[in-house]
Amino acid sequence: MYDIALVLMECYQIRKRGRFIINTFERQKDILSIIEKLDISPTLFKNATEKYKALAKYLNDNGLEADMYPQGSFAIGTVVRPNVKNPDANYDLDFICQVRGTRDDYSPSKLRELIEEKLSSSDLYGGKLETYPECFTIEYASINGVGFSIDIVPAAEENAENKKRLREKCNYPELIEDSISIPKQNSEKNYCWLTNNPKGFRTWFDSINAPFIEASKNDFRNRFFQNNRTIFASVEEIPNDLYRSALQRVIQILKYHMNVYYFNLTNGDDVKPISAIINVLAARIASGYDPYVTVFDLLEYVLGELSICAQQQDLEYKNFIQNYGERKCLSRADGKWNIPNPANPEDNLADRWNKDAKIPYYFFRWLKAVRKDLIDSLNVEDEQVFRTALENGFGEKTVSSVLGKKYCNDNKKPKPIAVERVAKPYGSL
Known part of the structure; x- marks a missing residue:
């Protein structure tokens, strides 16, 4: 268990620059409130x-x-x-x-x-x-x-x-x-x-998610109960299937950001990865990681591991192994991308990647956008820039429905960063 003072110090990360204070913790809470709104x-x-x-x-x-x-x-x-x-x-x-x-x-x-x-x-x-x-x-x-x-x-x-x-x-x-x-x-x-094998997959996922659920169970159910007092008479009435761990929140963040990003691509439907890939990669990377981690620390860790996997685009597999070690979650041995389905050994979730090189290309480019919108933006001084990053990641309507006009400055609102519409097949690499 983390020391509570250390947790608070890490979470808030409030830094003074002149008269402006960046409250990273508040920004993270606002992102999580958006995801909670999108949840069932x-x-x-x-x-x-x-x-x-x-x-x-x-x-x-x-x-x-x-x-x-x-x-x-x-x-x-x-x-x-x-x-x-x-x-x-x-x-x-x-x-x-x-x-x-x-x-x-x-x-x-x-x-x-x-x-x-x-x-x-x-x-x-x-x-x-x-x-x-x-x-x-x-x-x-x-x-x-x-x-x-x-x-x-x-x-x-x-x-x-x-x-x-x-x-x-x-x-x-x-x-x-x-x-x-x-x-x-x-x-x-x-x-x-x-x-x-959806039952087998759920068993596999639950085994990885269980320590993450346990780590945040008390805090989550108390907060959830406070927000849903009209539905539940006590915390004991909350179904286990409504609990959300840091791992589940990371997957939800990635899935919705992916939906927005690929929706804005000219050829998004053709190159969008299946959501099962997000589930498997996030869970495999999180497996064995500290279950008491925050949502954003886990998100940054998952993105970091996948950025290492991205090096396989340019390196021969033997050179990648020498430089970074083996990554079982996502590999490219013999020039073939492989994301194994843990519940079905004959199912390579990255099969389409090997038929259309644009799919892994856009996938790794999307991951950079996630980092820019949801990790790097937490520390920008200009609140309007942060707001624009949220709208890039989750869509203007979704952000407004949760945050209203928060972080908005109508006098100097930058234009949203449009997803680049590259020429086929790759544009400028």
């Missing part, structure tokens, strides 16, 4: 949980034995609003609908048909159901202006033969038992099986 509310979390459990009950009551459970950001507690243009946009929440049996008991197309038939025949769900190649979506009415949709991904248990093969390859063989198969649309517009 306790009311919406409760509503979404009730809705997906009701869906599972409906399917089981109507002859389809199935288990529904969250995957992705809702599962690991890193939800942020998806629409950077609108700070009041609805949330997209992902769920697995795993039927009884293995993939050997169904064809992927038949599995989709079974679930679609049950949902579409319902008076409650049929009129709301939208069908997409990856999932089925049900949109729910908003509460206090904010709503959510549930994306339902059909799944069956992975078969024994494939599990055996995966265990032999996996660094975490104990995770493989939870492997599933989901239907994936191929180029012929029919479906094949794809191995997935």
